[in-house]
Amino acid sequence: MAIKTNGFVKGCLPEELKKVLQSVAASWGDVMDDMETLQVIQLSGAMTNEVYQLNWPTKNGEVIRKVLVRVYGEGVDVFFNRDDEIRTFEFLSDHGQGPRLLGRFPDGRVEEFIHARTLRAGDLRDPEISALIAAKMREFHKLEIPGPKNVLLWERMRNWLSQANRLCSPQDAKEFGLDTLAEEIRMLEKQLSRDCQNVGFCHNDLQYGNIMMDEESRSITIIDYEYASYNPIAFDIANHFCEMAANYHSETPHVLDYSKYPGLEERQRFVYNYLSSAGNLPSDTEVEQLVHDVEKYSLANHLFWGLWGIISDYVNKIDFDYLEYARQRFHQYRLRKPALLGSSDMPCNGENYMCKGDTPIPITPNTIFL
Incomplete structure (x- = not known):
């Protein structure tokens, strides 16, 4: 299971993203040593980014964790300042608007999965x-x-x-x-x-x-x-x-x-x-x-x-x-x-x-x- 975008190789995730996912999993009491347990689902409709739902089982296997991974589109930084956008994202998240920011990697970020x-x-x-x-x-x-x-x-x-x-x-x-x-x-x-x-x-x-x-x-x-x-x-x-x-x-x-x-x-x-x-x-x-x-x-x-x-x-x-x-x-x-x-x-x-x-x-x- 893998994301294939922006040069990502099919069959494996970029190391930076793996570390973010492992950190998120650890904060929830999960262990993610085997990336093969990940289920990756590409979500349709994005016009500039590529968006994926990532699922993995908890340690006891009774719950499925879900996060959203957003991979930034190529060249879109000509439209806006990415740092400003992240600051806005974090502010809105802190004030109960939109998903929480769970982590960042060079080509994108990991967000809370909204059940809606x-x-x-x-x-x-x-x-x-x-x-x-x-x-x-x-x-x-x-x-x-x-x-x-x-x-x-x-x-x-x-x-x-x-x-x-x-x-x-x-x-x-x-x-x-x-x-x-x-x-x-x-x-x-x-x-x-x-x-x-x-x-x-x-x-x-x-x-x-x-x-x-x-x-x-x-x-x-x-x-x-x-x-x-x-x-x-x-x-x-x-x-x-x-x-x-x-x-x-x-x-x-x-x-x-x-x-x-x-x-x-x-x-x-x-x-x-x-x-x-x-x-x-x-x-x-x-x-x-x-x-x-x-x-x-x-x-x-x-x-x-x-x-x-x-x-x-x-x-x-x-x-x-x-x-x-x-x-x-x-x-x-x-x-x-x-x-x-x-x-x-x-x-x-x-x-x-x-x-x-x-x-x-x-x-x-x-x-x-x-």
Whole structure:
């Protein structure tokens, strides 16, 4: 039994990982001299890392221990600072959020195995589960993480654009219009940033695979904090909505179906559940304003993950069509920008319309504005 990734030889584990596992086993009163007793199960769905469940019997054989081993994907350190991510992981673990960190080795780490199921794509549309996610997201946003509380979104996008320019072939750079993106990012920052916007500690990657639920208690656990940082909460909610178009366990995991993007009523319900989860009932104006802000921040999401897709195609060897994924994100950006950044684009009378001048225009996720 073995992990085969990042150069690991089939049939044996790296020595550094063996030592971590032996230390974890010893702390639980187990003896792990024979690595052949390990059962290794690769878990599906990870897009940048490889994730494995490792099982072994206790000394008396009556209990099966379980841990999760996360092997970092190649080249992903261009996206974030790994030390910062580990500090965030440890802080959240110490404050009852997510799994405990059990040990580290050069290519990854060992985590507590959470006895809950990872959500599936369709779960995000379940009203009950969606309400639980909304409440958990608000709780996450209220965390007081040590360190600067500055919005990281725009700086990170500029850094990723620099990385994309460095890595891209001339053909790809031309296709994606990389020479124009610095101005797009500057424009979005100017249009979307407001002094009164609500900034919190955001996950920034709240796709269904990063959400777990205990079936008995119905408690939600958010995992994988690689992209977490302080950002406008509207960006995080927009990211979650955009992820409803994805199914990373399909035969074409890179394909996004924007007909599944939540409609206005569903977005309003999520935002209402988010705002009311602390016990105070929000006004209609508060709900509408956050729904409006979220829609605008969906544009930043498309550029953010579009750049991620371009870079990933060059640095990550996981079987995923990153460039096609990027094309779809940039396409959605171009589709939605005219409607969302028009001269007067607040929602009209609470309906699923955007105002262009004095004219209300009905919108759908696939509407094209000329």
